[in-house]
Amino acid sequence: MELDPDPDGPRPKRRISVPRWLTIGLAGAILSLALMAxxxxxxxxxxxxxxxxxxxxxxxxxxVVSVPPFGSIEASTHRSPVAVLISPTxxxxxxxxxxxxxxxxxxxxxxxxxxxxxEAFKKFALRLVIGGLVAGALIAAIARVRKWGELAxxxxxxxxxxxxxxxxxxxxxxxxxxxxxxxxxAIGRSPELLGPVQQFGQRFNALRTELGEIGSITFQLYxxxxxxxxxxEDAIRVLHISDLxxxxxxxxxxxxxxxxFRVDAVIDSGDLTAEGSTLEVAFVDRISEFQVPxxxxxxxxxxxxxxxxxxxxxxxxxxxxxxxxxxxxxIYGVGDPLYTPDKTVEQPSxxxxxxxxxxxxxxxxxxVAELEQPPDLxxxxxxxxxxxxxxxxPLVIHGHDHKWSAGEDDGTRFLGVASTGAAGLKxxxxxxxxxxxxxxxxxxxxxxxxxxxxxxxxQGPQQQFLLKRTVVAPAGVLEQxxxxxxxxxxxxxxxxxxxxTTNTE
Numbered sequence: 213m214e215l216d217p218d219p220d221g222p223r224p225k226r227r228i229s230v231p232r233w234l235t236i237g238l239a240g241a242i243l244s245l246a247l248m249a250x251x252x253x254x255x256x257x258x259x260x261x262x263x264x265x266x267x268x269x270x271x272x273x274x275x276v277v278s279v280p281p282f283g284s285i286e287a288s289t290h291r292s293p294v295a296v297l298i299s300p301t302x303x304x305x306x307x308x309x310x311x312x313x314x315x316x317x318x319x320x321x322x323x324x325x326x327x328x329x330x331e332a333f334k335k336f337a338l339r340l341v342i343g344g345l346v347a348g349a350l351i352a353a354i355a356r357v358r359k360w361g362e363l364a365x366x367x368x369x370x371x372x373x374x375x376x377x378x379x380x381x382x383x384x385x386x387x388x389x390x391x392x393x394x395x396x397x398a399i400g401r402s403p404e405l406l407g408p409v410q411q412f413g414q415r416f417n418a419l420r421t422e423l424g425e426i427g428s429i430t431f432q433l434y435x436x437x438x439x440x441x442x443x444x445e446d447a448i449r450v451l452h453i454s455d456l457x458x459x460x461x462x463x464x465x466x467x468x469x470x471x472x473f474r475v476d477a478v479i480d481s482g483d484l485t486a487e488g489s490t491l492e493v494a495f496v497d498r499i500s501e502f503q504v505p506x507x508x509x510x511x512x513x514x515x516x517x518x519x520x521x522x523x524x525x526x527x528x529x530x531x532x533x534x535x536x537x538x539x540x541x542x543i544y545g546v547g548d549p550l551y552t553p554d555k556t557v558e559q560p561s562x563x564x565x566x567x568x569x570x571x572x573x574x575x576x577x578x579x580v581a582e583l584e585q586p587p588d589l590x591x592x593x594x595x596x597x598x599x600x601x602x603x604x605x606p607l608v609i610h611g612h613d614h615k616w617s618a619g620e621d622d623g624t625r626f627l628g629v630a631s632t633g634a635a636g637l638k639x640x641x642x643x644x645x646x647x648x649x650x651x652x653x654x655x656x657x658x659x660x661x662x663x664x665x666x667x668x669x670x671q672g673p674q675q676q677f678l679l680k681r682t683v684v685a686p687a688g689v690l691e692q693x694x695x696x697x698x699x700x701x702x703x704x705x706x707x708x709x710x711x712x713t714t715n716t717e
Contacts, residue, residue, distance in 0.1 A: 257328060263298050265332060270295045275389075287389040300491050447663055448539045448655040449473060452629050454481040454593075454611025457513065459633030463498050465648050465670050466632060470502055473652050473666075477504050477538050479545075481611040481629070482511025482593035487553040488518045496521040499528055507536060510547030511593040511612065515554075519547065533579050535587060541660040544583065544605075545591035546576055548612075569596040580604060588660040595626060607662055609653070616649065616667065618682075625662065625684075627651070630669075647671040647678075 255264050273290040278299040289296070451470050456462045470478060485492040499506045499522060506528045510519045523530040531545030549572040552559055560568060577600035580587065590605050592598045594612040601608060603622035610628050614635050617628035630649035648670040654663040664683040 257332070263300050263332075266297045266299075268295050268297065269293060286394040289386050289389045443654045443663055444656070446657050448541055448657055448660070449475040450538070450653045450655070451475040451478045451650060452481065452609055452627075452653055453478060453632040453650045454629050455483040455511070455614055455631035455635070456480070456633035457483055457486050457631065457635065458492060458495055459648075460495075460498075462631075462633040462648050463501075466650055467501055469650060469652065469668060470504065475504060475652060477507055478502050479507045479543075479591055479609065480509070481591050481609060482509050482548060483513045483611065483633075484508070484511070484522070485514055485518050488513055488515030488551060489553075490517055493517065493521040496525065499525040502527060505529055505538065507531060507538075507543060507545065507591070509545040509591050509593060512548040512550045512552045514547075515551055531591065533575075535583065539657060541589065541655055542583075542585070542587040543589045543591060544580060544587035546579065546597065548593040549575075549597065566596060569594055570599055572597050573599040573601075577601060577604070588655070595628060598626075627653075627665065634671075 273292045275289040275296040276286045278284045508522045529536045532547045535544050590608045592610045595610045598608045602624040607625050614631040632650050634646035634648045652666040667680045669678040
C-alpha cells in the first residue's frame with residue numbers, strides 16, 4: 213500500500229520560466245550596447261579638422277571633447293544616460309589659420325559647430341543601425357534561432373536600444389553648454405592657457421613681429437664675438453635645440469639663428485611634441501623649412517608616431533641607437549627609453565624613471581663600445597642615459613631638464629641646453645617669464661674637437677636677448693666672453709649671467 217506524501221513536508225521549488233523571446237531580446241540589446249561602446253565610431257568633419265565620434269553608456273549624459281595634449285573639455289549637453297566622446301584626429305592648419313584671421317564671433321563659431329555636429333550625428337546614426345543589426349545577428353546565431361519571429365526580436369532589440377539612447381541624447385542637445393565646461397588634465401591645471409585669449413594672441417603676434425629686430429641684434433652680437441674670439445671660418449657649426457614642446461615661436465627663433473649663424477646642421481635632442489599624439493604630427497612639417505640636415509632623437513614626450521613623422525621629412529636624420537656623419541664628424545644618438553604621456557599603461561614614479569634610465573645607460577654604453585671608433589659627439593635626451601660614457605667619448609649634449617648645464621667627467625664634457633620652446637605653449641601666456649634657449653656648437657674640421665659654443669636666450673617681447681660665447685682652449689680651459697650692447701638705445705640686450713652650473717644628476 214502506497215502512502216500519501218506528507219502534506220507538511222518540503223515542496224518542490226518552482227522554476228521561474230523566462231520567455232525565450234525575452235532572453236533573446238535582452239541579449240541583443242546588451243551586446244548592441246557593448247558593441248556601440250567598443251567598436252561603433254567614425255571620423256567626421258568638424259570645423260577646420262576631423263574628429264572621431266563614439267558613444268558609451270554612463271549615468272549622466274555629457275559630451276567629452278579630447279584636446280590632446282592639454283586634456284579634455286566636458287559639458288552637460290543632454291540628459292540621456294550616454295556619453296558622447298569626440299576626439300580630434302587631424303587639423304587642417306590652413307583652414308584653421310583662415311578661421312582665426314577671419315575673426316569670427318562666438319555666435320558664428322557655435323552655429324558653425326552646431327551645423328557640423330548635426331551632419332556628423334546623422335551619419336553616426338547609420339553606423340549605430342549597422343552595429344545593432346550585427347549584434348542582433350550574432351545573438352540569433354548563438355541562440356540558434358530557427359523562427360522568423362525570434363530573429364526579428366534579436367534584430368529589433370539590437371537596433372532599437374542604442375538608437376533610443378542616441379535619439380534621447382540629441383533630441384534636446386545643447387551646444388551652448390560648452391560656454392560653461394568642465395576642464396580636466398593640463399587645461400584644468402593651467403587656466404592661463406585659455407584666457408584671456410585676446411592677450412594670448414597679441415603676445416604671440418608680438419613675439420613673431422619682434423623676430424625681425426631679434427635677427428638684426430643677433431647679427432650685430434655675432435659680429436662682435438667673431439672679432440673678440442675668432443672661430444675658424446671653416447669650423448663645423450651645429451645648432452642644438454631641445455624641448456620645443458609644440459612652441460612655434462621657438463621654431464621661428466631657431467630658424468633665424470640657423471640662418472644668421474650659417475650652421476651646417478640642426479640637432480634636436482627631443483621633446484619636439486607635448487604628448488606625441490597623431491594630432492601633433494603637423495608640427496613636424498616645419499622641419500623642412502630648415503635648409504640644412506635636421507638630426508633628431510626621440511624625447512620622453514615623443515612617441516614612435518612622432519619619430520616616424522620626423523623620419524619622413526626629406527632633410528631629417530633620425531638616430532635611435534645609430535650613427536650619422538656631418539663633414540666627417542661622427543654623431544651617435546639614441547631615443548629616450550620612456551614615453552611618459554602614454555595613458556595606456558601605468559607610468560613609473562620619478563625615482564623609477566631615473567632608475568630605468570640609469571639601467572638603459574648600460575645599453576647606450578654597449579652600443580657605443582660596439583662602434584669601430586668612439587663617436588665625436590653623443591646626443592641623448594636625458595643626461596642619465598649617458599651616465600656610463602664618461603672617459604669613452606669627448607662630448608655629450610642633451611636637453612630634458614629645461615635648464616642650462618655644463619660640466620666635465622673623466623675627460624667627457626656634458627652640455628645641457630634649456631628649453632627651445634620656453635617649456636612649451638604656456639610661455640605664450642601674458643605673464644610668462646620663460647626664455648627661448650638654444651646653443652651653437654663649433655667643431656674643428658680636422659680633428660672634430662669642440663672649439664667653443666654660444667649660449668642664446670630670447671625672452672620677449674621687449675624684454676631681453678642674451679648671447680654668450682664660451683671658448684674651449686686646447687688645454688680644456690673655458691674662456692667666457694659676453695658682448696657689450698651695440699650702440700643702439702632700442703636694443704633689448706641684457707648682461708651675461710653668472711657662470712654656468714653643472715648638473716650633477
